[in-house]
Amino acid sequence: MQTTDYTKNKDLKTESFGCGNLACPGCGETIAMRGVLNALDGDAVIVIPACCGSIIDGLFPFSKARVPVLHTPFATAASTAAGVLHGLRRRGNKHTTVVAWAGDGGTYDIGLQALSSTVERNEDFLYICYDNEAYMNTGIQRSSSTPLLAWTTTTPEGDLKKAPKKNIIDIMSAHRIPYSAAATVAYPDDLVAKVRRAKSTPGSKFVNILAPCPTGWKSKPSLSVKISRLAVRSNVYPLYEVFDGERLVLRDNPDPVPVGKYMELQGRFHGLSEQEVELVQRHVDHAWEQLRKRADEII
Amino acid sequence: MRALITGNEAVSTAVRLARVELIAAYPITPQTSISEKLSQYCSEGTLDADFVKVESEHSAMATVIGAASTGVRTFTATSSQGLALMHELLHWSSGARLPIVMANVNRALGAPWNIWGDQSDSLAQRDTGWLQFYCESCQEVLDTTLMAFAVAERVNTPVMVMLDGFILSHTAEPVQIPEPDAVDSLLGGGPSPPALVDPENPRTLHAVTSPDHFMEFKHHQFQAAAGAEKVSVEVAEEFGKIFGRNYPGTEEFMCGDAETILVASGTAAGTVRHVVRKYREQGKKVGMMRVRMFRPYPFDEVRRIVSGAKRVAVLERAISPGSEGTMAQELRSAAYSAGGGPQVYDFVAGLGGRDIVPEDIERMLELVENGADKLQRVNWLGLKE
Missing domain, CATH: 3.40.50.970 (Thiamin diphosphate (ThDP)-binding fold, Pyr/PP domains)
Structure with missing residues (x-):
């Protein structure tokens, strides 16, 4: 893997998302934000609903962003972005990418209705979900993106999450939008390529970016990239794209590592029995096989 | 056109x-x-x-x-x-x-x-x-x-x-x-x-x-x-x-010398105006104030209009359960803010689209002018129970 694209912009003074933000050490959100904004060459408006991102950028009167940022209530990332899009286009701006930038709570849960409606109308915008698999900004509560048997403060020991993670790419591609994709911060070239593809595709685009959260995952901040790489290598989080809701392109993973290798680095999975890890493995294997069967192209 | x-x-x-x-x-x-x-x-x-x-x-x-x-x-x-x-x-x-x-x-x-x-x-x-x-x-x-x-x-x-x-x-x-x-x-x-x-x-x-x-x-x-x-x-x-059409924030209708001012908003004001006209023909000193601008609330304007009256009856098409009608709360706040002020009575009517008819307004007037001792903080007009 090359990372030239991702780090193309070495001048911190012209980075779209500057340094000095308020993220926790090892936060996947900021890595994702930097990659996305660089992929868009800084020509973006970012609409941020309630999420870690609404803190990370800075408290008034400070902001790390060098692109317009519009903070908006929790459920409204997509619908506010649609308004910005129409407004910009009416004012003659035909080039700026309007980006809704939401966490998994604002995407999989409270913002899903507005997101569904906005992509059903095929509004020409890019929705990014930086997915840290729980409500991290409020202190680690389960969302419908939280994986099976993960600990959170609302799925405590003895009552770990019983439902598997919701498949948001399936939901988005069921809307037959032009482009939806799964990416993660461990594969920056892949991430940048997907965002560039999204930018050049008219209509609604959705990219889910797995963004590790050391605070909520109970993992070492220095391991965020490694953990997200293991998510892909264990098939917990396959990298794929769906075009027009039909053509599925899957990045192959010929030599997968056991899910235990991914889970053992995260305190949220500590204390699981062998049988429970085996249960997760079966879920992951099944989902991977289904995905391979559905894939039109495996790269 | x-x-x-x-x-x-x-x-x-x-x-x-x-x-x-x-x-x-x-x-x-x-x-x-x-x-x-x-x-x-x-x-x-x-x-x-x-x-x-x-x-x-x-x-x-x-x-x-x-x-x-x-x-x-x-x-x-x-x-x-x-x-x-x-x-x-x-x-x-x-x-x-x-x-x-x-x-x-x-x-x-x-x-x-x-x-x-x-x-x-x-x-x-x-x-x-x-x-x-x-x-x-x-x-x-x-x-x-x-x-x-x-x-x-x-x-x-x-x-x-x-x-x-x-x-x-x-x-x-x-x-x-x-x-x-x-x-x-x-x-x-x-x-x-x-x-x-x-x-x-x-x-x-x-x-x-x-x-x-x-x-x-x-x-x-x-x-x-x-x-x-x-x-x-x-x-x-x-x-x-x-x-050539003029819209004051608050409409005054025959309020100048009125002893009783009825307060209304929206379409109910038309019915109230009709009743006021009828009572004026009988020589009664009745007027109507119509709330048009509710936010911002024109406190000084409202106080000026109602301060000369003996009593004000507010006709509400809304109710705040556990309190009183919203319009009456605002009006009391304006009317009493400089001390003194007229007696304010609150009437709820026309909820959920029930018609507010002239007889309701006449009943309201009768109550505030001749039966105030029977009135409660909030009075419901046209109830069937």
Whole structure:
């Protein structure tokens, strides 16, 4: 893997998302934000609903962003972005990418209705979900993106999450939008390529970016990239794209590592029995096989 | 040009004449025909606007917030449950200081389900930072909607225009349709809101604001809303000069020497005016004050009007359970703020679209003038139990 694209912009003074933000050490959100904004060459408006991102950028009167940022209530990332899009286009701006930038709570849960409606109308915008698999900004509560048997403060020991993670790419591609994709911060070239593809595709685009959260995952901040790489290598989080809701392109993973290798680095999975890890493995294997069967192209 | 149009058509016509650029709306009775007509205008090209057909009122307001942030003129319309669903974003849009205009077709809130008119939906939103105007006729609906854009854009504060569900929204009256050029002269001929979201001049908007700064934001917002009273009067005067129709913030009808003043808003004022006229013919010193501008509340104006009266009876089409009618609370606050003031009585009527008939008004007058000792803090008119 090359990372030239991702780090193309070495001048911190012209980075779209500057340094000095308020993220926790090892936060996947900021890595994702930097990659996305660089992929868009800084020509973006970012609409941020309630999420870690609404803190990370800075408290008034400070902001790390060098692109317009519009903070908006929790459920409204997509619908506010649609308004910005129409407004910009009416004012003659035909080039700026309007980006809704939401966490998994604002995407999989409270913002899903507005997101569904906005992509059903095929509004020409890019929705990014930086997915840290729980409500991290409020202190680690389960969302419908939280994986099976993960600990959170609302799925405590003895009552770990019983439902598997919701498949948001399936939901988005069921809307037959032009482009939806799964990416993660461990594969920056892949991430940048997907965002560039999204930018050049008219209509609604959705990219889910797995963004590790050391605070909520109970993992070492220095391991965020490694953990997200293991998510892909264990098939917990396959990298794929769906075009027009039909053509599925899957990045192959010929030599997968056991899910235990991914889970053992995260305190949220500590204390699981062998049988429970085996249960997760079966879920992951099944989902991977289904995905391979559905894939039109495996790269 | 004079045309026979409904209250809802008056709203749509005003939005077309105001050259609104973006509309986002969701169907709800009795608002729906506003959206339908605007869809038609956009479709046939008589209005050059983007109509975003959202999946909820919550998203409707979010979408106009996004668009208004880029500096385009925006509009939405709703009623009742839809307005309640928007509640979170009403606060957000006024805090964001966006000059959005919305028509709210007044309708009761459930449970139980009811699609007919009362004012409990919009009065419940009084603290959201939106300016509120209540209309009595279709002409007033059209004119107030036009003025709403001027007021909103001069004070960077959103404005809600109210019309009673069905009684006004679906009743056709002869309405003078303004000439587009005349409307342009009032509204500056084009969009004027600031482009807060601008890729050429990046800003971060509405970031988390600590206790060190938050109060100053709210103080600015408060001052703008308070200052909107003067601006609304100025806009109404400009409007009067252009169109020859005059709209005071608060209407006085035979209040000068009145011993009893009846207070009403919306279409019920027409019935009250009829009864006042009848009593005046009998030599009784009765008057009516109609609340048109409810936010900002014109405290000084209201106090001036009612201070000479012995008693004031407020006719409410809404109720705050556990308290009293909203209009009475505001009026007491204005009437007593300088000490003294008339006795204020509160009457609730016409909830959920029940007719308010002249006999109700006569009964109210009879009670306050001759049976005040029987009155309670809140008095229900026309109850069947």
